[in-house]
Amino acid sequence: MEKSSDYTPSTLSIKLNNFCISGFCRYGRIIALFGFLIFISCLHPGETEIQSSEKDEFAYDLDHPDDTYTLPAYLEEISGLSYYGRDKIACIQDEKGMIYVLNLEKEEISKKIEFGEDGDYEDITVEDKTAYVLRNDGRIYRVKDFTKKDRKVSKFDTPLKEKNDSEGLAYDPLTKGLLIACKGSPSIDKEHPYEGYKAIYRFDLEKEELEKAPLFLIDLERLDSYKDQSAFEKLSVSVAKRLRLVESETSFQPSGIAIDPRYGEIYIISSVGKLLIVLDRRGKVKDVKELDPGLFRQPEGICFSPSGGLYISNEGQGGMGYILYFKPEDEN
Numbered sequence: 217m218e219k220s221s222d223y224t225p226s227t228l229s230i231k232l233n234n235f236c237i238s239g240f241c242r243y244g245r246i247i248a249l250f251g252f253l254i255f256i257s258c259l260h261p262g263e264t265e266i267q268s269s270e271k272d273e274f275a276y277d278l279d280h281p282d283d284t285y286t287l288p289a290y291l292e293e294i295s296g297l298s299y300y301g302r303d304k305i306a307c308i309q310d311e312k313g314m315i316y317v318l319n320l321e322k323e324e325i326s327k328k329i330e331f332g333e334d335g336d337y338e339d340i341t342v343e344d345k346t347a348y349v350l351r352n353d354g355r356i357y358r359v360k361d362f363t364k365k366d367r368k369v370s371k372f373d374t375p376l377k378e379k380n381d382s383e384g385l386a387y388d389p390l391t392k393g394l395l396i397a398c399k400g401s402p403s404i405d406k407e408h409p410y411e412g413y414k415a416i417y418r419f420d421l422e423k424e425e426l427e428k429a430p431l432f433l434i435d436l437e438r439l440d441s442y443k444d445q446s447a448f449e450k451l452s453v454s455v456a457k458r459l460r461l462v463e464s465e466t467s468f469q470p471s472g473i474a475i476d477p478r479y480g481e482i483y484i485i486s487s488v489g490k491l492l493i494v495l496d497r498r499g500k501v502k503d504v505k506e507l508d509p510g511l512f513r514q515p516e517g518i519c520f521s522p523s524g525g526l527y528i529s530n531e532g533q534g535g536m537g538y539i540l541y542f543k544p545e546d547e548n
Contacts, residue, residue: 274503275544276526278492279511283541285323291316292532296339296350296385296472296517297539305519305527305539306362308340308349315340315347315362318539331359331369339385339472339517341394348394350385353378354426356394356419374419374426375404383516384473390480390497394419395431397470397484404428412436414470416484416499432499434484436468439493442504468493472518472529478544485518485528492518511540 287294293310300306303320313332316325336352347362354376360368376382376396384397395416402415405428415430467489474483481502482495490507492515507515517529526542 274494274505275524275546276542277545278505278542279508281511281540282543285318285320285539285541287318287532287537287539288325289536291325291537292535294517294529294531294537294539295337295383297527297529298340298342298347298519299521299525299527300342306340306342306347307517307529308337309537310336310338313337313357315349315359317363327363329359329362329367331362331367332357332371338383341385341387341519343387343389348385348387350382350396352381352383354380354382354396356385372419372424374417375428376417376426377404380404380415383471384484386473386475386482388418388475389477391418393421395473395475395482396426397473399469399471399488402430402433414468416470416473416482432482432495434468434493434495434499434501439468439491439501439504442493442501443506467491471516474518474520476524477520477522478524483518483520483526485515487514487516487531490515513538 291307291309294307295310297305297307305318305320307316307318308314309316311334313330313334315329315331317327317329318324319326331347331349337349338352339350341348345361345363347359349357349359351357354374356372356374358370358372376398379401380398381400382396383399384395386395388395395418398415398417402410402413410430410433413433413435416432416434418427418431419425420427468486468491469488470484471487472485475481476483480497483492484495485492490509490512492505492507493501494503496502512528512530513533514531515528516531519527521527524544526544527539528542529537529539531537
């Protein structure tokens with residue numbers, strides 16, 4: 217019998233062809249990556265060095281704290297802190313509606329101030345004589361004259377909910393508002409999911425309401441490129457991502473936020489992934505620092521002294537909570 221010229225391939229042959237094509241594409245990308253990296257590695261050393269010779273302007277040696285303050289057992293789960301007055305830090309912990317005042321000179325808790333019921337409190341910031349405390353569901357507590365017996369407490373609910381897991385709070389002297397860093401979902405409505413980002417919102421103290429659009433959005437996919445890597449390493453990661461050979465390796469979930477009083481830069485810390493990132497006033501990432509997990513057991517809070525001293529609080533994870541102090545290296 218004569219075979220028909222209209223030959224139809226079998227399902228098996230189609231699958232084999234598709235497998236070969238997809239395999240070729242994947243291995244083709246791998247070969248392209250290796251070829252490109254070999255080409256870059258053969259460049260004159262001086263050319264690569266020129267690309268990575270940018271001066272590191274970060275002012276703190278995060279591997280060598282200048283001081284460590286060990287906290288009492290009831291602050292094992294310290295979640296936020298704020299410098300105020302002279303050599304004093306206001307602290308809060310996860311479960312109690314209480315502000316604890318740490319005297320840095322005496323290295324002891326000098327005062328306990330009740331402001332509300334038990335709850336999941338995540339951060340605190342102090343402006344003049346007023347303390348603001350953030351609960352994880354977005355509620356803000358304002359405690360006027362917080363060190364006095366006749367202190368006045370007000371509560372502000374915001375569109376932020378538990379899904380946002382609001383963990384960072386900082387007073388912004390430039391806009392005279394509060395910055396809120398969300399560890400969880402960056403979105404407050406279905407129309408704007410902001411997938412792949414972490415959000416910083418602003419609470420307007422004059423209007424006593426949250427601005428519905430994020431003040432800043434942090435692109436998680438781009439954080440890898442800001443890490444302390446050589447130019448060759450950064451280029452390798454960038455090329456690998458473009459060829460879809462690797463995904464972003466950065467895990468960043470904000471747990472604290474503070475503003476450098478000297479330069480106005482915004483510091484955001486993440487216990488997950490052990491990272492500290494620095495933003496300029498436009499929200500552009502200036503720096504990303506990886507934190508030593510042996511030193512930063514569980515970094516949850518961050519604040520500055522007026523002279524630029526950096527304080528980072530850590531939960532004890534079964535031990536004692538503690539605060540690390542870092543003196544700015546550019547301090548005269």
